Amino acid sequence: MRKLYTQRKAPPKTELIHVFEDQVRQRMLTTLEDHVSDVWGFLDSLGRDLVKVYGYLQRSGFDAARTSDNPVIEHLFCCDEEEVLDYFEAAFHQSEYRGKQDGVEEINAILEMEGIGYRFSEYPSSIKRKKGGAPIHFPEGHRLTEDFTYSSVIKPALHFLVEDGFDIAHDELMRALAAFRQGESEDSLTLAGASFESFLKSLMTQKRWAYDPEKDTCAPLVKKCISNGLVPSFYEACLIAPGTIRNKLSDAHGRGPEKRHSASPEAAEHLIHLVCSNILFLRECAAG
Secondary structure: OOOOHHHHHOOOOOOOEOOOOHHHHHHHHHHHHOOEOOHHHHHHHHHHHHHHHHOOOOOOOOHHHOOOOOHHHHHHHHOOHHHHHHHHHHHHHOOOEOOHHHHHHHHHHHHHHOOEOEEEOOOHHHOOOOOOOOOOOOOOEEEOOHHHHHHHHHHHHHHHHHHOOOHHHHHHHHHHHHHHHOOOHHHHHHHHHHHHHHHHHHHHHHHOOOOOOOOOOHHHHHHHHHHOOOOOHHHHHHHHHHHHHHHHHOOOOOOOOOOOOOOOHHHHHHHHHHHHHHHHHHHHHHHO
16 A cells, blocks of 8 residues: 555554544545445445344434444444454455455555554455365454553563663664564564664673674674673573574575575564563663
8 A cells, every 4th residue: 555755754653552543444444445346235235244243233323423324334433443343354245345355455554554453364365275165264353462562571672772772772673663563574674683783782882891883793792791791691592583583584684596584574573572572681681
């Protein structure tokens, strides 16, 4: 989905919400309608399916507050958050819906751009049929599980970095989070790895431990932290892992003529969590 100037310049959303504001519902509906063959026929069949589930459609009690004269559109702007997910799950089932996975990805892109913690799974045309004729599931809404990790790991790490003067590491971690939210997994991996290296260099500078700011990367920096007694040597593999993952999955140091591993969103999210966890751990070790 093409981003306009104001969207490109908007500050990154670093905390997920689970609320569908009216403008988000309108964006999702307009995008959905771009992928149907007959809008009115689509709305009619969608409304019938929703009535079969609920027995009614939601509507505002005041005429002046109504968004649309169409009861199916009005329902979308009056229903609660989970029913919004129902609405789009049912929409993907309709015969008039022709967008397949492209439409699902455009809806997910809106959710990602708005920092909303829900995503829809893949359209069945991109999922292999199970043996024995098992039914194929159409796209389903799922709540992202980042909330706990964000509040207990990512947010404290960001707070520590900005409070304790690790400015470069903080900026790189913020950019890694923004890249992840925008679906740029490779950039997110590169920035997360850079953030951890910047943190290590800043920590060593504060401790007045010798290192080469131009040549030392993650592994040499970790080894020097160990040799200075910051952590026991058996932590080495865990602490150099961010550098290893970054080097294998991103283009930070060049990978030759072809990629051996793909930079998936799951890998980017894992590396962000690992970097933040390592930062918090080393913060406690340095303070002890």
